[in-house]
Amino acid sequence: MALRITVIGTGYLGATHAAAMAELGFEVLGLDVVPEKIALLSQGRVPMYEPGLEELLGKHVAGIEGSSGRLRFTTSFEEVADFGDVHFVCVNTPQKQGEYACDMSYVESAFASLAPHLKRPALVVGKSTVPVGSAERLAAGLAAAAPVGEEAELAWNPEFLREGFAVDDTLHPDRIVVGVRSARAEELLREVYRTPVAEGSPFIVTDFPTAELVKTAANSFLATKISFINAMAEVCEAADGDVAKLAEALGHDDRIGRKFLRAGIGFGGGCLPKDIRAFMARAGELGADQALTFLREVDSVNMRRRGHMVELALEALGTTSFLGKRVAVLGATFKPDSDDVRDSPALNVAGQIHLQGGQVTVYDPKGMDNARRIFPTLGYADSALEAVRGADVVLHLTEWREFRELDPAGLAAAVTTPTLLDGRNALDPEVWRKAGWTFRAMGRPRA
Numbered sequence: 001m002a003l004r005i006t007v008i009g010t011g012y013l014g015a016t017h018a019a020a021m022a023e024l025g026f027e028v029l030g031l032d033v034v035p036e037k038i039a040l041l042s043q044g045r046v047p048m049y050e051p052g053l054e055e056l057l058g059k060h061v062a063g064i065e066g067s068s069g070r071l072r073f074t075t076s077f078e079e080v081a082d083f084g085d086v087h088f089v090c091v092n093t094p095q096k097q098g099e100y101a102c103d104m105s106y107v108e109s110a111f112a113s114l115a116p117h118l119k120r121p122a123l124v125v126g127k128s129t130v131p132v133g134s135a136e137r138l139a140a141g142l143a144a145a146a147p148v149g150e151e152a153e154l155a156w157n158p159e160f161l162r163e164g165f166a167v168d169d170t171l172h173p174d175r176i177v178v179g180v181r182s183a184r185a186e187e188l189l190r191e192v193y194r195t196p197v198a199e200g201s202p203f204i205v206t207d208f209p210t211a212e213l214v215k216t217a218a219n220s221f222l223a224t225k226i227s228f229i230n231a232m233a234e235v236c237e238a239a240d241g242d243v244a245k246l247a248e249a250l251g252h253d254d255r256i257g258r259k260f261l262r263a264g265i266g267f268g269g270g271c272l273p274k275d276i277r278a279f280m281a282r283a284g285e286l287g288a289d290q291a292l293t294f295l296r297e298v299d300s301v302n303m304r305r306r307g308h309m310v311e312l313a314l315e316a317l318g319t320t321s322f323l324g325k326r327v328a329v330l331g332a333t334f335k336p337d338s339d340d341v342r343d344s345p346a347l348n349v350a351g352q353i354h355l356q357g358g359q360v361t362v363y364d365p366k367g368m369d370n371a372r373r374i375f376p377t378l379g380y381a382d383s384a385l386e387a388v389r390g391a392d393v394v395l396h397l398t399e400w401r402e403f404r405e406l407d408p409a410g411l412a413a414a415v416t417t418p419t420l421l422d423g424r425n426a427l428d429p430e431v432w433r434k435a436g437w438t439f440r441a442m443g444r445p446r447a
């Protein structure tokens, strides 16, 4: 009989994983502690914006006409434990308030809710990003709390998907990493991932700590690459160089590669910033803090970018204060093709200017509801054109395709002063300058 899979925590990662597992042919039951999320998902609706996810849910959620019916949702841990052979834990692991360390309380709570119901053999698979050493500790607790004892086994299977590409990344992962302690656990996970592996995804089998570390190492590397190019942008600005050309030239070296070398206001989101901080905190606990002191610099280069954009805006306005100035902000999400505003550099810059007395108007294609929720005092507009109306300066802070397709001449007619700062190095300076704009991009020459 086909494996039955459950997914605990149906946020950006879990909702996508559940739908992808149904697409791969498994019977799937998703669980969340937020009943409103479960109600939406049960109707095939996605509680956030992720391209392609609603279509995939529509193909599989039970009760939707023409669907496979393989995907259902619940809030009952008992139902999940009765149903599943393999349980994926996909709950959030945010940064602790006021600390660098990871808040493991959601993971602990998910395990505590599931374990007492496990009356038949089960493989519990951690997917959340956790500090190294967590799996070892959770495995012991799991076997102790489950009625089935040692037959409730743990594996760790970190996730590498990117928001905006979550569906494709899940169905066609560039690698699958599993930390296992038994041949049975490996066998079950090989069965779960049979299709992507047959299609070429490498399957890497390792121990718990290595599996946990691959994830934090990968995100640390990506963060380091971005801060490296942003440090080069700082030097380019001082030396009148062009960081975009520099990145292009560096990227032709295969050992360096072209990706993740876009300078700008830096990285944000629910993962890279908190993951590098949690990694530093954990290394400290392990007595290996010196190994990761460079991540402190990666973090501070990154956070400096946001402040630098605020300085550039003041400089462009030719004043020392934002009082009485109208600032249009294009973009609120931490990256395009997502509605996620967690630790968004764009919203942070908008917020700083607002707190310094500027009259800020934000527009984002998909992030407006989330932005309004966390920053209700900012001004919001329903379109880019409306946002820039009467603006003294326009900041381009999230590189949505919609912004690349704007008509610079049309926008110039709507603003008070046609000055644009590109915080993502994604707009073509020539096109905007030709249309009469004073255009400045981070790390690039002024004119």
Ligand SMILES: NC(=O)C1=CN([C@@H]2O[C@H](COP(=O)(O)OP(=O)(O)OC[C@H]3O[C@@H](n4cnc5c(N)ncnc54)[C@H](O)[C@@H]3O)[C@@H](O)[C@H]2O)C=CC1
Binding pocket: 008, 009, 010, 011, 012, 013, 014, 031, 032, 033, 034, 037, 090, 091, 092, 093, 106, 107, 109, 110, 113, 127, 128, 129, 130, 159, 160, 161, 162, 163, 270, 271
């Ligand atoms: N968002 C992403 O692109 C990726 C996230 N990750 C990792 O995956 C984990 C989840 O991240 P997201 O999906 O972004 O978070 P999220 O916040 O969107 O989703 C987490 C979900 O878990 C639910 N939840 C919390 N406590 C629970 C409990 N005790 N039982 C059941 N459900 C519970 C929440 O209600 C929420 O729906 C994190 O560890 C993150 O670092 C890993 C790779 C990619």
Ligand SMILES: O=C(O)[C@H]1O[C@H](OP(=O)(O)OP(=O)(O)OC[C@H]2O[C@@H](n3ccc(=O)[nH]c3=O)[C@H](O)[C@@H]2O)[C@H](O)[C@@H](O)[C@@H]1O
Binding pocket: 129, 159, 160, 161, 162, 163, 164, 219, 222, 226, 259, 260, 261, 262, 263, 264, 265, 266, 267, 268, 269, 270, 271, 272, 334, 335
């Ligand atoms: O652990 C996670 O949750 C995920 O974190 C990142 O994925 P994601 O946060 O979706 O976004 P990225 O595409 O990595 O972008 C992160 C941030 O870096 C910024 N960035 C990216 C690339 C670049 O060249 N420059 C740059 O500033 C983006 O604007 C964004 O704010 C990783 O890319 C995923 O592999 C990982 O699974």
